[in-house]
Amino acid sequence: MMKIKKLPNIDRRAYKGLFKPENPQKYKGNPKKIVYRSSWEKRFMKYCDKTKEIIEWGSEEIVLYYRGVDNKSHRYFPDFYMKVRQPNNTFKKFLVEIKPKKQTRKPQPGKIKTAYYKRELLTYETNKRKWATAFAWCKKHDMSFKILTEDHLKTF
Amino acid sequence: MTRIINLTETKRQEFTPEDVEYNSKYWIKSDKFNHLRKFMTLVGYKALPFKSVKWEPIEGISTQKPRSSGSNEVKEELEESIRDGWILKEDPLHVISYLGNIFHGTGKTRYEILSSIYNYKNAPTAIWEPKGKTEFEQISNIEATQIFLNSKPKSAIAGYSTKEDIKKMLISTAQRYKKAYPNFTDLDLQDVLTKQKDKATKGDIRWKGTKLSPIINEVMDIESNKNLDIYTYDNDQKVQLAIETLKCYDQKKLYFPVSMETATNAVVKGILKAVAQKKQVYITPYLKSLPTSKQEDYIKVFNSKYKKFVKQYKIVLNLIKPSFQKKVFLLGAFPMVKAEHAEHEPVKPYDENKKTS
Numbered sequence: 001m002m003k004i005k006k007l008p009n010i011d012r013r014a015y016k017g018l019f020k021p022e023n024p025q026k027y028k029g030n031p032k033k034i035v036y037r038s039s040w041e042k043r044f045m046k047y048c049d050k051t052k053e054i055i056e057w058g059s060e061e062i063v064l065y066y067r068g069v070d071n072k073s074h075r076y077f078p079d080f081y082m083k084v085r086q087p088n089n090t091f092k093k094f095l096v097e098i099k100p101k102k103q104t105r106k107p108q109p110g111k112i113k114t115a116y117y118k119r120e121l122l123t124y125e126t127n128k129r130k131w132a133t134a135f136a137w138c139k140k141h142d143m144s145f146k147i148l149t150e151d152h153l154k155t156f
Numbered sequence: 157m158t159r160i161i162n163l164t165e166t167k168r169q170e171f172t173p174e175d176v177e178y179n180s181k182y183w184i185k186s187d188k189f190n191h192l193r194k195f196m197t198l199v200g201y202k203a204l205p206f207k208s209v210k211w212e213p214i215e216g217i218s219t220q221k222p223r224s225s226g227s228n229e230v231k232e233e234l235e236e237s238i239r240d241g242w243i244l245k246e247d248p249l250h251v252i253s254y255l256g257n258i259f260h261g262t263g264k265t266r267y268e269i270l271s272s273i274y275n276y277k278n279a280p281t282a283i284w285e286p287k288g289k290t291e292f293e294q295i296s297n298i299e300a301t302q303i304f305l306n307s308k309p310k311s312a313i314a315g316y317s318t319k320e321d322i323k324k325m326l327i328s329t330a331q332r333y334k335k336a337y338p339n340f341t342d343l344d345l346q347d348v349l350t351k352q353k354d355k356a357t358k359g360d361i362r363w364k365g366t367k368l369s370p371i372i373n374e375v376m377d378i379e380s381n382k383n384l385d386i387y388t389y390d391n392d393q394k395v396q397l398a399i400e401t402l403k404c405y406d407q408k409k410l411y412f413p414v415s416m417e418t419a420t421n422a423v424v425k426g427i428l429k430a431v432a433q434k435k436q437v438y439i440t441p442y443l444k445s446l447p448t449s450k451q452e453d454y455i456k457v458f459n460s461k462y463k464k465f466v467k468q469y470k471i472v473l474n475l476i477k478p479s480f481q482k483k484v485f486l487l488g489a490f491p492m493v494k495a496e497h498a499e500h501e502p503v504k505p506y507d508e509n510k511k512t513s
Contacts, residue, residue, distance in 0.1 A: 063369045065373060067342065133343070
């Protein structure tokens, strides 16, 4: 029989695109180059754009440097930067990372430690390092670092 | 490169109020000066008042020994030239006053600087002093300006506006920073380098749209303090940093992190340390690091084993609640745990070519 070549599953590709803000003056950076890399990010961008309390926001505009698992320096771009007006009329700055809930928890090994598990563990360790850096950096700069999962974003 | 001129040996040149008034229209009130001021403010400089600049001759043109003819013609001419030279006739020179010395940004020798002033050709339009509280900050500003103003001789300009130049500049900044602040962390260094990069390139058309963060990344890789990263906690400084990032951190308390193997030993060690400092001891062991599975059990075990010890030093055992831990976990601040995954296996970079069973 003739072998049929499998076509790539288009649906599994990452949901990615350009976001057009309604209030470009609020955006810190180039408002023509706002890229969302997941539907959750897109949802959060809409929220930032429309919410009055968020005075300023940016997507992947801040660079942090962390040491990776290979003991080399790498760059980390937190997903969002926000400047928010608090109820007492003060301002607070946030760095926000959006991740699936699954990736915020340590992967559990099955009976056989598969390559998939190892890859997951590596991703988890890398993420942990990124977040530890971001957390410490935010503390130093009087900001706060938040990781949002789908649980948080469902309410937006 | 910048050259340093020592101005300490000779007398101060004085200017009359009329001189200052007359020259201000060519200097502070001129359009060129205003234009330059915008740039200089950006890179961290302030303009010095006209009279505060110590315009004095330096070695090379003698002021002490008169010539054989009798009068010191060179000195007199130089003084006059400086006075008249405030009138702007050609493109501005870039001159910086720093700690009583003058740095010349054009890469010329000091003989050239003086001769140019002496020949009435180039008059300095402004004297700038680098801003900054410490010597490190001031020198960094001077260094960043070299890139920003591209202040090399015209013949060398082509080779000066490359990424390599910026990398060299950042490396020297990092090295100087390490000398000035030996207990630096990676976080400090990345802030210093980012600031320095911004000073040297922000607002400069040559670097518009160019990503320079990979250069900082390379410099971080070379110059960062690899013994003091924030991911492994094998010395006191790292541990202190890790503890300070905890949400429950309280400055008044002393914290002693403990590992599973050395929990009790570490507690005892910590208490002895705290007692030496005459402080109340609070111990916050991390739940997973305790020898027993339940935190309450640990208190019982510890109290029974070290009954006298606890009484003698009035120890308070303070444990983190499990519900709070979850929050900390979600925030990614998990510093108290030493290589958590090491219980299972060490994490190595994943090799795709290797087949797993």
